[in-house]
Amino acid sequence: MSRLVDAIAVGFRERRTVALLLCANLLVAALMVAPTVPVLSNAYGHAPRAVGFPVISTPLLGSLGPVFVNGGTPSVLAPLLLAVLLQFFLVGGVVWRVCGAGPFRLGAFLGQSGRLVGRNARLYLWLLLFLLVAMLVPVGLAALLHVLGLRTILTLPGEAWMFGRPFGLVSVLHLVVLVLALALWRLSLDVGRVLLFRDDLRVTRAAAWRAVKLVLRAPRSVALYAVLGGLATLAVVLLARGRAMLPEGNAGLALLALGVGQALVWTRLAFQVAGTRFAAGLVESASAAAPVEHLTEPIPASRTG
Amino acid sequence: MLLPVLSLLIGVTPAPPRFDAGGRSIGPPLSERTASYVLEARYDPAKRHLTGTARLTWTNRSDVPQATLWFHAYWNAFKASDSTFAREESRAAGARSGTSAYGKDDWGWTELRSARLPDGTDVRPTLRWERPDDGNTGDQTVFTLTLPAPVPPHGQVTIDLGWEARVPKLAARTGVQGKYTIFGQWFPKIGVLEVPPQRGVLTPSWNCHQFHATTEFYADFGSYDAALTVPRAMAVGATGVRTGRIENPDGTVTHRFHQDDVIDFAWVAWEGAVEVTDVFRSDGLPEVGLTVLVPAEARRSAPQILAAAKAALEHAGRNWLPYPYPHLTLVGPPVGANLESGGMEYPTFVTAYARTDPVEPRDVLLWEVTVHEVAHNWWQAMVASNEFEEAWLDEGVTTWATTQVMNGVGLGWDIAVFLPGGTRWLLDPLFRSNLPEADVRPVGSVPRFASSIARPGWRFKLAGEVGRSTYGRSAGALATLQREVGPETFARIMRTYAERWAFRHPSTDDFLQVASEVSGKDLRPLGNALFRGTTGLDDAVAELRCTPVPPVWGYLDADGGTPTFQPRRGPAEGGNVRCEVLVERRGDLPLPLEVQLTFEDGTKMRREVPPGETWTRITTERPLPGGRVTLAEVHPGSRPAMDTQQLNDARSLKATPGPALTLIGWFVYSAQLLVAAVGSIL
Numbered sequence: 008m009s010r011l012v013d014a015i016a017v018g019f020r021e022r023r024t025v026a027l028l029l030c031a032n033l034l035v036a037a038l039m040v041a042p043t044v045p046v047l048s049n050a051y052g053h054a055p056r057a058v059g060f061p062v063i064s065t066p067l068l069g070s071l072g073p074v075f076v077n078g079g080t081p082s083v084l085a086p087l088l089l090a091v092l093l094q095f096f097l098v099g100g101v102v103w104r105v106c107g108a109g110p111f112r113l114g115a116f117l118g119q120s121g122r123l124v125g126r127n128a129r130l131y132l133w134l135l136l137f138l139l140v141a142m143l144v145p146v147g148l149a150a151l152l153h154v155l156g157l158r159t160i161l162t163l164p165g166e167a168w169m170f171g172r173p174f175g176l177v178s179v180l181h182l183v184v185l186v187l188a189l190a191l192w193r194l195s196l197d198v199g200r201v202l203l204f205r206d207d208l209r210v211t212r213a214a215a216w217r218a219v220k221l222v223l224r225a226p227r228s229v230a231l232y233a234v235l236g237g238l239a240t241l242a243v244v245l246l247a248r249g250r251a252m253l254p255e256g257n258a259g260l261a262l263l264a265l266g267v268g269q270a271l272v273w274t275r276l277a278f279q280v281a282g283t284r285f286a287a288g289l290v291e292s293a294s295a296a297a298p299v300e301h302l303t304e305p306i307p308a309s310r311t312g
Numbered sequence: 313m314l315l316p317v318l319s320l321l322i323g324v325t326p327a328p329p330r331f332d333a334g335g336r337s338i339g340p341p342l343s344e345r346t347a348s349y350v351l352e353a354r355y356d357p358a359k360r361h362l363t364g365t366a367r368l369t370w371t372n373r374s375d376v377p378q379a380t381l382w383f384h385a386y387w388n389a390f391k392a393s394d395s396t397f398a399r400e401e402s403r404a405a406g407a408r409s410g411t412s413a414y415g416k417d418d419w420g421w422t423e424l425r426s427a428r429l430p431d432g433t434d435v436r437p438t439l440r441w442e443r444p445d446d447g448n449t450g451d452q453t454v455f456t457l458t459l460p461a462p463v464p465p466h467g468q469v470t471i472d473l474g475w476e477a478r479v480p481k482l483a484a485r486t487g488v489q490g491k492y493t494i495f496g497q498w499f500p501k502i503g504v505l506e507v508p509p510q511r512g513v514l515t516p517s518w519n520c521h522q523f524h525a526t527t528e529f530y531a532d533f534g535s536y537d538a539a540l541t542v543p544r545a546m547a548v549g550a551t552g553v554r555t556g557r558i559e560n561p562d563g564t565v566t567h568r569f570h571q572d573d574v575i576d577f578a579w580v581a582w583e584g585a586v587e588v589t590d591v592f593r594s595d596g597l598p599e600v601g602l603t604v605l606v607p608a609e610a611r612r613s614a615p616q617i618l619a620a621a622k623a624a625l626e627h628a629g630r631n632w633l634p635y636p637y638p639h640l641t642l643v644g645p646p647v648g649a650n651l652e653s654g655g656m657e658y659p660t661f662v663t664a665y666a667r668t669d670p671v672e673p674r675d676v677l678l679w680e681v682t683v684h685e686v687a688h689n690w691w692q693a694m695v696a697s698n699e700f701e702e703a704w705l706d707e708g709v710t711t712w713a714t715t716q717v718m719n720g721v722g723l724g725w726d727i728a729v730f731l732p733g734g735t736r737w738l739l740d741p742l743f744r745s746n747l748p749e750a751d752v753r754p755v756g757s758v759p760r761f762a763s764s765i766a767r768p769g770w771r772f773k774l775a776g777e778v779g780r781s782t783y784g785r786s787a788g789a790l791a792t793l794q795r796e797v798g799p800e801t802f803a804r805i806m807r808t809y810a811e812r813w814a815f816r817h818p819s820t821d822d823f824l825q826v827a828s829e830v831s832g833k834d835l836r837p838l839g840n841a842l843f844r845g846t847t848g849l850d851d852a853v854a855e856l857r858c859t860p861v862p863p864v865w866g867y868l869d870a871d872g873g874t875p876t877f878q879p880r881r882g883p884a885e886g887g888n889v890r891c892e893v894l895v896e897r898r899g900d901l902p903l904p905l906e907v908q909l910t911f912e913d914g915t916k917m918r919r920e921v922p923p924g925e926t927w928t929r930i931t932t933e934r935p936l937p938g939g940r941v942t943l944a945e946v947h948p949g950s951r952p953a954m955d956t957q958q959l960n961d962a963r964s965l966k967a968t969p970g971p972a973l974t975l976i977g978w979f980v981y982s983a984q985l986l987v988a989a990v991g992s993i994l
Binding site: 032033036037039040043044047050052054055056057058059061062063067069070072076081086087090094095166167168170171172193244251252255261264265269271272275276 | 609610647648649650651665666667668669677727730732733734735738739741742743744745747748751754757856943956957958959960961962963964965966967968969970971972973974975976977978979980981983984985986987988990991992993994
């Protein structure tokens, strides 16, 4: 539990790291929204009948279809691709920060990011295979329960979401299994990244395998990592509720809402850093325990994979 | 004796009933009772098999002998993938998956086994499949029988029809889903012989269309008496009044129902349903017994369905016509059957929705669908328009009517209502909203539509246009007429239309005739443009700009003498300002267009745009200060509902950054959440 608290503390203490991640996030979001700016400004810039309404209202939401009829809708795919690349890039710096580096220096952060970007991307691809394996558990369990006439969120008929009660005892228990499977995979990814950095591993396949083994031997950590994810989700939802309860209708309120939105995304990113810190803590504790020589055994640089 | 005592106790004086407790009319019949049925059916849910007999008594209302009678065999729409219904459905995606989602055991059919006349003659061998709409030889939803002797003018014929059917998997409001089976359009049903001047026909002609994916039904009024035999475990709800229940030695129960003066008979057989009953009582309106059938797990929906039904009965009884029937049955289907069979109207029997965890105290999803379907008991079940050919007369009018009732009870749409039960406590504030009922079905976003409103449902150019034109656009057209004549006059129009055309078959022309007559204005040109034309409307203030007028320069006459050169100078303090307003009319709907300009000093100026003009530019020149146009508006009093975009109806000189910033900020926020979500899986 103390590792969890420590991880969250580190996540929120790493203000510059989180700020950098937030800038990247905002950059991608701005690129997505950029095409809409002239269209929306033109349509609503001198529209007194739109003043004072929240987004979920007929004058605003209902008018968007005609406004975008000649194009200008948000661009999604290209910015998302950039977001993926940025994520693979910046994660190296994040690992560097949470593994006990000294004071934050942008140059060092970017340097570490650049040094590890290729290996992090390859590690991700290897661990995607593990994701498929991990998902076999909840999917198989859902199939088994379905045969027994018990519904899970993977096998619920579509109508159950709107008319029924999707979250019964069985579906909630299955949801827990699903979350644990995801946590198992996601923690393996973080641990793999820490191993790549800490031990300067070059063979990413081997790093992935070691990460999986390490995580499988630490079920309590998986559970705590899932708790960390749950806390992150709860914090985000609570902040989103707060943002949603703000009044809307004028420029000042719009800027205020945008500010609260940044606080929300900041929180989410801080939890992301906390997750990586949690993984680093797991690797450190495993290193401290014997025998862990394989964790520090360097892989010859010629054996790259 | 009991009723007056009860009335004294609860302080309500109901109107005298129009039907007795057995569903038989008191006094003269309310309708012509052209086609009456005595139905007997036995349902075996294990085999999904139905056997039935129907004694049909049909009256030839025309002056021409009729030897060939036309019938619907609706269930053959679910017989194979080449039925017209299945073909059309596979081309158009919708909320209802219908036959598109069928597996090999899901198809159903209906087969006429015998058709005997009173003398014993079986005319079944004369059966001939007809495809009046599309010539599709794979379709078997319409057939004819030819009698050895024609039915004389204004004469009657009685035919004993025997049939059996395989119940299809639930699709398009009929069929089986688990332990729930709904029987709509389930018996061989005679078409409508239209007789001049009914709906504009010039000679007596049969109106009997195939079953289409985008249409509903049309039938004559009659008396229905039904004996429905099902396993004992099944609850039964049906059109009309329950008149008996007989336990049979074979473990089945026969339920009897009767109702005079209705156009159809539908029923549901359902193992595990919970039945909740109530009575609608209101001063001056007849009492109505109410029965709600819901799944046990959605029992909490029943009180809301009842409350919504009562609100509709109250509003309709006061504003259109008192509900004359003694009973109304409402079905909230089980989970898995709501989208396919919920939200359907039959006389005195409607399906709504049922939710396990309804939003309390009022779930707009339950209320809206219940109000809508109950309102159909006026607009189609009593005012029995032809849903095949002029669906707007039931769906459009009912959409308008639904708005009236929902506004009356002060209930708008909250998007949070769609959140799954168990998540609302956490997520509700994220989606909380209050959208007016009239706005949830918009008229569309183009100033010209591809198809007119008043046309057969299968003859719309675009599949997506059928629903939009039939519901939202038609309701918008009615609201536009309402704006033309005022709400009080329009209320009188609807009441007169209901009174005059109840238990008959009106057309678009009949509606416009009543509207013109009551309002004292010829509304037919506008009505024809709205319902028979494709034009829409988008009136807009496209530009508003003001520039100070500089002093005139060049050679100017000075005191009548020789022109002297005045150099160019900037606008002077206290000079004039020239404002230009460009008004555009996109669409040709013949409505007057008024423009109002508001000046900086508070004065206002109104200008009519000449009819037929697609644009006009209004220029003003007034002294500063106070001479600037700060606001230009079209339709300053009230906007026609057919105006597809309301934001461009006004333009201000001063920038309004709030809406754009609100939306841009919301887009940025959503994009950031998306990027963060992607980041959490990378």
